[in-house]
Amino acid sequence: xxxxxxxxxxxxxxxxxxxxxxxxxxxxxxxxxxxxxxxxxxxxxxxxxxxxxxxxxxxxxxxxxxxxxxxxxxxxxxxxxxxxxxxxxxxxxxxxxxxxxxxxxxxxxxxxxxxxxxxxxxxxxxxxxxxxxxxxxxxxxxxxxxxxxxxxxxxxxxxxxxxxxxxxxxxxxxxxxxxxxxxxxxxxxxxxxxxxxxxxxxxxxxxxxxxxxxxxxxxxxxxx
Amino acid sequence: xxxxxxxxxxxxxxxxxxxxxxxxxxxxxxxxxxxxxxxxxxxxxxxxxxxxxxxxxxxxxxxxxxxxxxxxxxxxxxxxxxxxxxxxxxxxxxxxxxxxxxxxxxxxxxxxxxxxxxxxxxxxxxxxxxxxxxxxxxxxxxxxxxxxxxxxxxxxxxxxxxxxxxxxxxxxxxxxxxxxxxxxxxxxxxxxxxxxxxxxxxxxxxxxxxxxxxxxxxxxxxxxxxxxxxxxxxxxxxxxxxxxxxxxxxxxxxxxxxxxxxxxxxxxxxxxxxxxxxxxxxxxxxxxxxxxxxxxxxxxxxxxxxxxxxxxxxxxxxxxxxxxxxxxxxxxxxxxxxxxxxxxxxxxxxxxxxxxxxxxxxxxxxxxxxxxxxxxxxxxxxxxxxxxxxxxxxxxxxxxxxxxxxxxxxxxxxxxxxxxxxxxxxxxxxxxxxxxxxxxxxxxxxxxxxxxxxxxxxxxxxxxxxxxxxxxxxxxxxxxxxxxxxxxxxxxxxxxxxxxxxxxxxxxxxxxxxxxxxxxxxxxxxxxxxxxxxxxxxxxxxxxxxxxxx
Numbered sequence: 001x002x003x004x005x006x007x008x009x010x011x012x013x014x015x016x017x018x019x020x021x022x023x024x025x026x027x028x029x030x031x032x033x034x035x036x037x038x039x040x041x042x043x044x045x046x047x048x049x050x051x052x053x054x055x056x057x058x059x060x061x062x063x064x065x066x067x068x069x070x071x072x073x074x075x076x077x078x079x080x081x082x083x084x085x086x087x088x089x090x091x092x093x094x095x096x097x098x099x100x101x102x103x104x105x106x107x108x109x110x111x112x113x114x115x116x117x118x119x120x121x122x123x124x125x126x127x128x129x130x131x132x133x134x135x136x137x138x139x140x141x142x143x144x145x146x147x148x149x150x151x152x153x154x155x156x157x158x159x160x161x162x163x164x165x166x167x168x169x170x171x172x173x174x175x176x177x178x179x180x181x182x183x184x185x186x187x188x189x190x191x192x193x194x195x196x197x198x199x200x201x202x203x204x205x206x207x208x209x210x211x212x213x214x215x216x217x218x219x220x221x222x223x224x
Numbered sequence: 225x226x227x228x229x230x231x232x233x234x235x236x237x238x239x240x241x242x243x244x245x246x247x248x249x250x251x252x253x254x255x256x257x258x259x260x261x262x263x264x265x266x267x268x269x270x271x272x273x274x275x276x277x278x279x280x281x282x283x284x285x286x287x288x289x290x291x292x293x294x295x296x297x298x299x300x301x302x303x304x305x306x307x308x309x310x311x312x313x314x315x316x317x318x319x320x321x322x323x324x325x326x327x328x329x330x331x332x333x334x335x336x337x338x339x340x341x342x343x344x345x346x347x348x349x350x351x352x353x354x355x356x357x358x359x360x361x362x363x364x365x366x367x368x369x370x371x372x373x374x375x376x377x378x379x380x381x382x383x384x385x386x387x388x389x390x391x392x393x394x395x396x397x398x399x400x401x402x403x404x405x406x407x408x409x410x411x412x413x414x415x416x417x418x419x420x421x422x423x424x425x426x427x428x429x430x431x432x433x434x435x436x437x438x439x440x441x442x443x444x445x446x447x448x449x450x451x452x453x454x455x456x457x458x459x460x461x462x463x464x465x466x467x468x469x470x471x472x473x474x475x476x477x478x479x480x481x482x483x484x485x486x487x488x489x490x491x492x493x494x495x496x497x498x499x500x501x502x503x504x505x506x507x508x509x510x511x512x513x514x515x516x517x518x519x520x521x522x523x524x525x526x527x528x529x530x531x532x533x534x535x536x537x538x539x540x541x542x543x544x545x546x547x548x549x550x551x552x553x554x555x556x557x558x559x560x561x562x563x564x565x566x567x568x569x570x571x572x573x574x575x576x577x578x579x580x581x582x583x584x585x586x587x588x589x590x591x592x593x594x595x596x597x598x599x600x601x602x603x604x605x606x607x608x609x610x611x612x613x614x615x616x617x618x619x620x621x622x623x624x625x626x627x628x629x630x631x632x633x634x635x636x637x638x639x640x641x642x643x644x645x646x647x648x649x650x651x652x653x654x655x656x657x658x659x660x661x662x663x664x665x666x667x668x669x670x671x672x673x674x675x676x677x678x679x680x681x682x683x684x685x686x687x688x689x690x691x692x693x694x695x696x697x698x699x700x701x702x703x704x705x706x707x708x709x710x711x712x713x714x715x716x717x718x719x720x721x722x723x724x725x726x727x728x729x730x731x732x733x734x735x736x737x738x739x740x741x742x743x744x745x746x747x748x749x750x751x752x753x754x755x756x757x758x759x760x761x762x763x764x765x766x767x768x769x770x771x772x773x774x
Contacts, residue, residue, distance in 0.1 A: 054677050056232075075232045078680040079689075091678040095696045104692075105682030154683060 003030040003190055004051075004158055009060030011043075011050060020046045023060070026209065028158075031188040035201025038211035044194040045088075047211070048160045051192070052085050053078035065157050084156030088163040090147040092135035098122075098146050099131040105154040121149040124183065141172045148180070152187065159184070159191040165200055177203040239686055245583045248576050249595050252654050255613025256605060259478055262471035270466045274473070282456040282473070285370070289445070289452060290435050292374035293381065297434045298427055300378065301385025304527065306415060309393035310401070312511040313520040319528065321766045324387060326380045326531040328758025330715040330732070332443020333751045335376045336739040337535045339447060342367045347538065368448045376444055379531040381437050385430035392426035393419070398507040411510075435484060439477065440606040442718040443736055453477045454718070457608040471616070474609040485604050536755065542748035550749040558750065562730040565645060566713045569652040570660075570706050576653060577660035577705060582690060585668050586676075596661075603658040607718030614651045614723060618642035648723040655719060656712045660705035667701020668694075704768060711761035715754050 004027065011021040020043040028034055038044050049055040051062060053069065053076060061071040064083070069076045084105075092101050102121050106114045122128045125145035135143055144164060151159060164180075165173050181204050184191055195201055201208050267275075307313070308320045340346050342365045349365060352358050366372065400422060404414045420427075445452045451459075453473065461470040512520055580599060584592045602610075622629075622639050629638050641647065675697060679689040695702075717732050724733065731750040738747035 052677075052681055054680075070232070073232055077685070078677070079683050079685050081681075082683075083681060085678070085681045087674060087678065089674065091674040093675055093678070093693060104679070105684075107683065150678075150682070 002027045003032070004028040004064050006051065006062045007060060009050060009057045009062065011046060011055065011057045021050070021057075028190055028192070030190055032207065033184055033189070033191045033193065033205045035205035035208045036192060036194045036211055037198060037201055037208055038196065040196060042211050044196075044211055045162055048085065048162050048192065048194055051158070052083045052160060053081050082154075082157045083160060084151035084154065084158070085160040086144075086147045086151050086162065086164045088166055090135075090143050090167075092143060092146055092150070094135055097132050097134055098127060098138070101135070101146055102149045102153050104150060108154075117153060121153045124152075125149045140167050140169070141176065144168060144176065148183070152183075152189070157190065159189050161191065161193045163195055164193070165195070165197070173200075174203075180204055241579055241583050241586075241686055245580045245595060246591075248580065249598050252602065252657065253598060254617045255610060255651075255654065256478065256601075258616045259471060259474050259609060259613045262468070263475040263479070265468070265472075267472060268466070268468055270460075270464060271469045271472060274460065274469055278451075278456065279473075279476075282451055282453045283476075285451050286439065286453040286477075288370060289373060289377065289450070290438050292370075293377040293438050294431050294435055296374065296378040297382040297385045298431055300527065301382040301430060302389050302420070302423070302427060304382075304524070305386050305390035305393055306419060307520050307524070309390050309397075309507055310411075310509060311520060312509045313517040315521055315524065316509075319524040320390075321762075322528045322532065323524070324383050324762050324766065325528070325759065327383045328711075328755050328762050329380055329532065329535060330443070330717065330754060330758075331376055331380045331437075331441060332447065332717055332739075333539075333735060333747075333754065334380050334535050335373070335444040335447045336744055336747060337538055337751075338367050338372070338376060340744040341534075341538055347541075370450060373444055373448050373450055377434075377438055377441070379527075381434045382531070384433040384437070385427060388430035388433075389423055389426050392423050394507055397422055401507060432484060432487075436481070436604045436606075439481065440608075440718065442608060442721070447739065454606055454608045457612065458722075461612070467612070467616075471612055474612050477606060478609050481604050481606065481609075485601065536752075539748040539752050539755070542745040543752055546745045547749055550746050555749070558729055558731055558734050559753070561728060562714060562732075565648060565652075565730065566710050568645070569649045569656075569713055570709050572649060573653045573657055573660050573709055574664075574702060574705055577657060577664050578702065580657075581661055581664040581668055582686075582694065584665070585673065586686065599661050600658045602654045603656070605655070607655065607716070608722070610651055610655055611719050611722040614647060614654070615642065618647045618650075643725055645725055645728065648720065648725070651719045651723050652713055652716070655716070656709045659709050659712055663701050663705030663708060664698065667698035667704075670701070671697045704765070707761050707764050711758050714757045 006027075007025045008023045009021055009025070010019065010023055012019045024047070026034070036044055036047060046055065050057050051069075056075060057070060059072070062069045064081065067076075068074055069081055093104065096104065099118055099122070103114055103118045106117055109117060122131055125148060127142065127145060127149070130138060130142060135146065138146065144167070147164070165176065168176065177200065183189075184204070193201060193205055198208075304319075304323050308316060308323070342348050344362065344365075349360075352360065367375065397419060400418055401414060404418045409417070439452075439454065441452075442454050442458065444450075445455050446458070454477075457470050457473050457477070460466050460473060511517075577599075580595060584596050605613075619639065619642050621641050625641070626638070629640055634640060671694075675693050676689055679693045680686075684692065714730075715732055717736055720730055720733050721736065724730070729737070731753050735747045735750040735754065738744070738750070
């Protein structure tokens, strides 16, 4: 059964400007991890912004776990969609510490549960010793792990990742990829990874979708 | 299906922020609308007379003031900007911010300072007669004239042109200039054939600010006895007690301003285009040696002396003579008045600015575009025009609320709002909103949308995101906005003069009152306080610029 579905979604930024997406459709099963591959400028990041509600599609429909998030007459604001996102530049709040960043999205939990969940997440990404540091006091790899912990902490229905490895050294990448794959499996997380690097997608995702600029057809392929 | 798109849009956009900013924009628009409606009302007899005998003169005098000041500020501002940006010469670093200091001195204070200094009994002529034994013809000292007014405006407004043009030279012109240098062009050729044409939008941006300031002025033209549009509005209002004709004059002036405003916007658009296409590497300066170096230094020294040192030293001397009489309990009250009205206005203004800027950056649409244009418009409406509009709006509020006042036991038909400080605060907010708004907008631009988006995806709405994420990140920008508006409010004259409650004096109105009572020496004390506030703001602004460029 399809857990996430977007159908016939079209989008352009301003009136009269180039169409970024044209009648784009994509479906994911629960717990599935899909990689979206394409060159820069083909609308990969826009795809994630549409799913998360940061942009509004011109036409089309997006459904997550049976709830319509957007269609012709409905629009659910991003804070109510239960979608987690790891940004390319992480977007860690510079005025908050590591633990404040991770606990940021846990405002709906009680104080006790919040502390417990924070501890869990810190352990998961192995940053217990860095909880009181500020983002600028961390290495790139550590920052990235905080970004993952922050996105996963509120247990989102869907995790979106926008080129999460692009700021990492090549020798760190391999290690973090396999960590991430295990992490997503353990959490049975439904996720979409956007990247221009096929190796990233191969290492993490169950399935790969190719996207081309202005293309309405998406090719799909099962990876090993 | 598309018929429901507006519903979806409403779901996405409608929130308290949007509603507040819509109401704010409409309220801010009321005074200007009130004025413009005046154009379509039937004129009275008095207007025939004004139109026949005075209108042309008012318009011409204002035009000469704007043209004269505009031309001279461009010549001085651009030359100084080019010297500071492209050459290395003695005292350059000092000059680079000393050229901004004149902004700390409101032109009306400069006007009565120079007016008194150059009079028969003023320090200049006394020095010549008593020390040099030389009594030159009085005609050489006639500063209380059109030429004198242009001199004063030029000396104290050129920093607007200087600032905008310099930052353009430093940040955006490098690659063109370096190319021209490598192509073997001499400096003069580069300046006239490359630098000037390229910087035209920046220069126009600066000079239109100068034009708005000249049209806004009341103090200089009044003190020098020049019949400009603004003084004409005052005379018609308070001399002839003909509010209708005053509104009509204001409406005419406002139509001209809207024209200037639209032209300026068009030119700004081009400036944006320039900025996005050129590389932003800083310009490397050429070292001047020998005579050119000293000529540049000397020119800078003359400008700084005329536009800052001489008037400030003169004011300090006068203040030393009179401070014992002036600094008393009454003066403390002036300070309290000035500070309290500024504080209240700044709070109201910055709230409005932050809300509007936050709405404007989250959803770009036609509405938000109009909103931001409206906000920047307030700065270009002259004080005299705005004050008539505000007064008219408040009096009609009072008429509407008359029943409520009766019910509250205040008495029927009383003027409550239009006699209160609320009216002045309201006017300050409209006039200086752009100053605060631009500061906040710059702060938002610097932090970008990433943190806000991250917060919303973690389940926080716009309001909680604002307090938890946005506000901590832009608090520096908010502080900058507060300081800049504080300086503007402290030195503001026409609005304060017209809209203050009875017997409510601020530093600016007191300085003006002393000066118009021929108590120039006493005026120096409140003037120095105003200049002090201005200098603190200028230093802060400069420090912030340095910090950002590092």
